[in-house]
Amino acid sequence: MTSTPGRILAGRDLTVNTTLHCDVAVVGSGAGGSVLAERLTARGLDVVMLEEGGYWTRRSFDGREDHSYPRLYQEMGNRATDDQSVLILQGRNVGGGTTVNWCTSFRTPRRVLEHWRDHHGVKGLTEEALVPHWEAIEKRLHIAEWPLDRMNANNQVLWDGCGKLGYSRGLVRRNVNNCANLGYCGLGCPLDAKMSMGVTLIPDAVEKGMTVVANASVRRLLVGNRRVGGVEAQLLDPETERPTGVTLTVMAKTVAVCGGAINSPALLLRSSLDGNGNVGKRFFLHPVVIMSALMPEPVTAWTGAPQSAYSHQFIDRGPGKLGFLLEVPPIMPLIAASVFPGFGEQHQALLETLPYTQTTIAICHDGLLPEDPGGTVKLRDPEERRVSIDYPLRPFHFEAFRAACKEMARIQFSAGAREVRSLHSNPVLIKKAGDIDAAMDAAPWEPGRVRVATAHQMGGCAMGGDPQTSVVDSTLRYHGMDNLFVVDGSVFPTALGVNPQESIFGIARWASQYVAAATS
Amino acid sequence: MDVPHPEPAPVGLSRRTLIRRGLLGGALLAAGGAGFLALQSGTTVALPADGLLVFTPAQFAVLDAVARRMVRPRAGWPTVDQVGVARAADRIAARVEPSAQKELRQLLGLFENGLAGFLFGGRTRPFTRLDGPEQDAVLTEWRDSRVAVRRTGYAALRTLVLAGYYQSPSIWPAVGYGGPPRIFEDGPSLPEWKGGGEPRPDGNGVWHGEPLP
Numbered sequence: 001m002t003s004t005p006g007r008i009l010a011g012r013d014l015t016v017n018t019t020l021h022c023d024v025a026v027v028g029s030g031a032g033g034s035v036l037a038e039r040l041t042a043r044g045l046d047v048v049m050l051e052e053g054g055y056w057t058r059r060s061f062d063g064r065e066d067h068s069y070p071r072l073y074q075e076m077g078n079r080a081t082d083d084q085s086v087l088i089l090q091g092r093n094v095g096g097g098t099t100v101n102w103c104t105s106f107r108t109p110r111r112v113l114e115h116w117r118d119h120h121g122v123k124g125l126t127e128e129a130l131v132p133h134w135e136a137i138e139k140r141l142h143i144a145e146w147p148l149d150r151m152n153a154n155n156q157v158l159w160d161g162c163g164k165l166g167y168s169r170g171l172v173r174r175n176v177n178n179c180a181n182l183g184y185c186g187l188g189c190p191l192d193a194k195m196s197m198g199v200t201l202i203p204d205a206v207e208k209g210m211t212v213v214a215n216a217s218v219r220r221l222l223v224g225n226r227r228v229g230g231v232e233a234q235l236l237d238p239e240t241e242r243p244t245g246v247t248l249t250v251m252a253k254t255v256a257v258c259g260g261a262i263n264s265p266a267l268l269l270r271s272s273l274d275g276n277g278n279v280g281k282r283f284f285l286h287p288v289v290i291m292s293a294l295m296p297e298p299v300t301a302w303t304g305a306p307q308s309a310y311s312h313q314f315i316d317r318g319p320g321k322l323g324f325l326l327e328v329p330p331i332m333p334l335i336a337a338s339v340f341p342g343f344g345e346q347h348q349a350l351l352e353t354l355p356y357t358q359t360t361i362a363i364c365h366d367g368l369l370p371e372d373p374g375g376t377v378k379l380r381d382p383e384e385r386r387v388s389i390d391y392p393l394r395p396f397h398f399e400a401f402r403a404a405c406k407e408m409a410r411i412q413f414s415a416g417a418r419e420v421r422s423l424h425s426n427p428v429l430i431k432k433a434g435d436i437d438a439a440m441d442a443a444p445w446e447p448g449r450v451r452v453a454t455a456h457q458m459g460g461c462a463m464g465g466d467p468q469t470s471v472v473d474s475t476l477r478y479h480g481m482d483n484l485f486v487v488d489g490s491v492f493p494t495a496l497g498v499n500p501q502e503s504i505f506g507i508a509r510w511a512s513q514y515v516a517a518a519t520s
Numbered sequence: 521m522d523v524p525h526p527e528p529a530p531v532g533l534s535r536r537t538l539i540r541r542g543l544l545g546g547a548l549l550a551a552g553g554a555g556f557l558a559l560q561s562g563t564t565v566a567l568p569a570d571g572l573l574v575f576t577p578a579q580f581a582v583l584d585a586v587a588r589r590m591v592r593p594r595a596g597w598p599t600v601d602q603v604g605v606a607r608a609a610d611r612i613a614a615r616v617e618p619s620a621q622k623e624l625r626q627l628l629g630l631f632e633n634g635l636a637g638f639l640f641g642g643r644t645r646p647f648t649r650l651d652g653p654e655q656d657a658v659l660t661e662w663r664d665s666r667v668a669v670r671r672t673g674y675a676a677l678r679t680l681v682l683a684g685y686y687q688s689p690s691i692w693p694a695v696g697y698g699g700p701p702r703i704f705e706d707g708p709s710l711p712e713w714k715g716g717g718e719p720r721p722d723g724n725g726v727w728h729g730e731p732l733p
Contacts (some may be wrong), residue, residue: 005715005716005717006715006716007714007715007716008713008714008715009714042731055714057710057712057713058707058710059707059708059710059711059712060707060708061704061707062700062704062707063699063700063701063704064689064700065687066687066688066689070615075616076612076615076616078616078679078683080675083668083669083672084671084672084675084676084679085672085675132733136732136733139729139732140727140732177724177725178724180703182701182703184700184701184704187700190701190703190704190706190707191703191724192723192724192725193724195724195725196725199723199724199725200725200727203713203715203720203725203726204727206715207715207720212715240615241615302697332697333686333691333692333695333697334683334686334687336695337682337683337685337686338679338682338683338686343589343590343659343678343682344589344590344591344592344656345592345594347590348591348592348594348597348694351694351695352694352695352696354695354696354697355696355697380619381619384617384618384619385617386616386617386619386620425663425664425671425674425675426660426663426664446668447668447671448668448671448672448674448675449664449671
């Protein structure tokens, strides 16, 4: 039990090497770490949470992309696979991805949980077991369907297009309270209307005694025989991101690694824990392809709730094929300039139409096919924070990308698009619906020749019944260690086919009982 | 449709080797260092008054040249000089880790280099000494290359240069963007709670209901 009040410290608050003692050290403050930490403090445990990114609140959110990406995202928003073929948007701050995501909240699909049971030996993680946790989190985070009459023009294109074609469509549930429909979810909410971890469960836990240290980059776990004794972190200067030279050691009865699907495997590997070669493997990222449409009326896709419509029409395309979820992303100038293809006059002409531009995304569901091993996270220089991320794009990816681009173009034309472009590095312009198939069949489908992105990182520390093929067991405990857990999206043995935040909330809340039980 | 054109691999290296070595792999970069074609000097450009943090003057000149092709003079758009694109790119690169800085420096060297240009595209003059349309052709060659590492290099260079330009709020009017809503201006006047026994300010994120099971 803790006696001192909880607090939130930043890198500069610690000026000399420091050692803290606690019940549970939680490494990472995103969807997994925060839910876990709050539950543990509610049980009276003393928790120290370490976060590599900075502590940013609505006091400092200014809605500017040039400030927000460096502050709030991994690698300043420029994280990518080693070959640059997949752009990786991932949060890095107190609150993690929940500070910058687009609020989309889905429960884990039953068929995915069944797949994990049947193909990966996951035990006990059933819909029935998760429902009470989802219900509690939905209540706490005000998760509710966004009303159709508040849908922005950007989402309306997907909604209308699916309606005209007879495709399934749904309204997105969002974790917001008193949302003003501004559209800046990706840059930090200026109203604290987004129920991110930084304004909800992290302060809840701090009120119950948790200490948070921001700008603390955990370099290694202190590994002993079947047990970890704690963690060792370098403090970073919040401005330069360089180590300040101060080391923070946190000695703990239990350690929970919650750094997400890239940084969690990297931390285990830096600590010489490779899980029989499984750490960093089965890395999935919901590869996304994008189609851009020129609409007759202004869309201003930077305003309004970023995601409010979706379609699961193509989520199950049968054996041998990746299914895909259709959604809509917000568009802002800096990210648009990077993602929209071409250069020079061609590129500038495209950007001049930004207010009339609608984009639709297809989120491909990787990891279910037996022939899909996913990608790999590996270390580069262990002294550096940048890791190697390899995600080979295979023929089944390109089959899905091509099919998805065709369907997105059909939806956009059905909703009234004047013209539609693929985001090939040499963009393909489609002037009418009748040209879609020929144009997309002729386009080059190779890595680096078509823009692929991801905002969902999963796997890398897969859960499963067999230590020969998985990293953590069905209680999220690292195989072979008594007091080391991994609690984040990295434990998913496949991708989900839906935006992951609520799945991570749910599994972390469910797993908190096992972490607590191991802490004595 | 674009028909891929045959392209010679550098002497003594199979394409497979190149690809296996990944972005800016050692052997490909070695071509950026030596040989008489590599020694042909490029043009120089005026350096920022406050100096460079990451790149050499020669690498800065390549960034500047690429920026002038990526962003053309256009009515209503700020110029590359007004934004200071190459300087901004240098500042962005200053925040990435040393190994990534090294790769960017190597990439710029390779892009400029006459030997690499000759091996890949049959040109021997440094990139900065080519005229505008020739520079566009080189950019297109990298973009559409059958060699995956060149497409990777194009993507990395393009991202850096475009970030250097489009980070500037001065481009917002050109793309029809009005900027963030006024509500963000309230930020600095708001309290920031850091615990330590202070009462937590009320707000949307505070839970007023019964404790959850």
